Amino acid sequence: AHGSAETTPGPHDVEYLTTISIGTPPQNLSINIDTGSSDLWVFSAETTSSEVKGQTVYDPSLSSTAAQLQGATWQISYGDGSSSGGDVYLDRVALGGLTVAAQAVECARNVSGEFTADGSSDGLMGLGFGVINMVKPVRQKTFFENLQAGLDEAVFTADLKHGMPGRYNFGYVDSSAYTGDITYVPINSTDGYWGWTSPGYAVGSGAFKDEAIVGIADTGTTLLLLPSDIVADYYRQVDGAKYERNQGGYVFGCDVALPDFAFGVGHTAGGSPAMIKIPGKYVNYAPVGGSSTKCYGGIQSNDFIGASIFGDLALKAAFVVFDGGNMRIGWASK
Numbered sequence: 001a002h003g004s005a006e007t008t009p010g011p012h013d014v015e016y017l018t019t020i021s022i023g024t025p026p027q028n029l030s031i032n033i034d035t036g037s038s039d040l041w042v043f044s045a046e047t048t049s050s051e052v053k054g055q056t057v058y059d060p061s062l063s064s065t066a067a068q069l070q071g072a073t074w075q076i077s078y079g080d081g082s083s084s085g086g087d088v089y090l091d092r093v094a095l096g097g098l099t100v101a102a103q104a105v106e107c108a109r110n111v112s113g114e115f116t117a118d119g120s121s122d123g124l125m126g127l128g129f130g131v132i133n134m135v136k137p138v139r140q141k142t143f144f145e146n147l148q149a150g151l152d153e154a155v156f157t158a159d160l161k162h163g164m165p166g167r168y169n170f171g172y173v174d175s176s177a178y179t180g181d182i183t184y185v186p187i188n189s190t191d192g193y194w195g196w197t198s199p200g201y202a203v204g205s206g207a208f209k210d211e212a213i214v215g216i217a218d219t220g221t222t223l224l225l226l227p228s229d230i231v232a233d234y235y236r237q238v239d240g241a242k243y244e245r246n247q248g249g250y251v252f253g254c255d256v257a258l259p260d261f262a263f264g265v266g267h268t269a270g271g272s273p274a275m276i277k278i279p280g281k282y283v284n285y286a287p288v289g290g291s292s293t294k295c296y297g298g299i300q301s302n303d304f305i306g307a308s309i310f311g312d313l314a315l316k317a318a319f320v321v322f323d324g325g326n327m328r329i330g331w332a333s334k
């Protein structure tokens, strides 16, 4: 089996939203597919009403195929301080023409302000590894893990775009969606993420710099978060860019010229790595609050994280194969 679903960017490509159907008759929700976590959780009929502002909710009592997972609860918090928690139902979940008959659907009883304020997202679908699923007492499998054995190929691909709809495909690699070759590198899923190491980077037309970047491929994080020395190296080439603590990162004039940023993938023996190039204009993330002339950079430091995060800013410059069958990740230009 294989499937395909369109995904649509929010403002400034802050996130990408994909429609899933839950239950019988189907209830359609708009969710954020997130390879940086492993819980499928949704706003629900059980969510504290003051914390629901415009989201579509899943109501298991209206689904003839819903069954509560007795005694199961979940609680999750993310690096930005946001969180959610609740209880668990098993129900049919369909995405891109593929269906899992008994998917753990984590129903929120409470969500933090960031999620309440984001009226366009009705929940998250984690496509990380089940080892970091937050359901207790028994962890639950992700949608991809439940699908995997029945897929033509045990892969899903992300084809995110800048300011335009893109696609998530499951079970096949669409050879018309990229140019050149796909370069595959092994992943380390020990921490539950799609962990991989880039051999280095280049700023603009500058020379490649050999500096291993240990990171994760994370569709749920908006920006590209890298070691602070690399980030400083990039913004040294942006006129007037500076680190502003009260803005929480590097800012620059919204009309400044921005160099491209390229990161390496793979290591041909002694040869040069394949490069994924992020066009400079993608690095202008958005005007900082209250200003129309000062803009916030899409490349920022990974200081408090411990690893780098190849978020949407990096992913939308590539066609990315998340290969669960061979525990590897593939990157191609497009």
Ligand SMILES: O=C(CNCCc1c[nH]c2ccccc12)Nc1scc(-c2ccccc2)c1C(=O)NCc1ccccc1
Pocket: 015, 032, 034, 035, 036, 037, 078, 079, 080, 082, 114, 118, 218, 220, 221, 222, 304, 305, 309
């Ligand atoms: O959690 C995810 C993916 N799901 C995000 C869901 C989500 C959380 N608020 C959301 C708000 C909107 C949409 C989705 C989400 N990725 C990872 S791995 C390590 C960290 C981390 C750990 C410590 C410190 C920092 C990051 C994060 C992280 O917190 N990213 C979000 C972020 C990263 C930086 C800044 C803001 C958010």
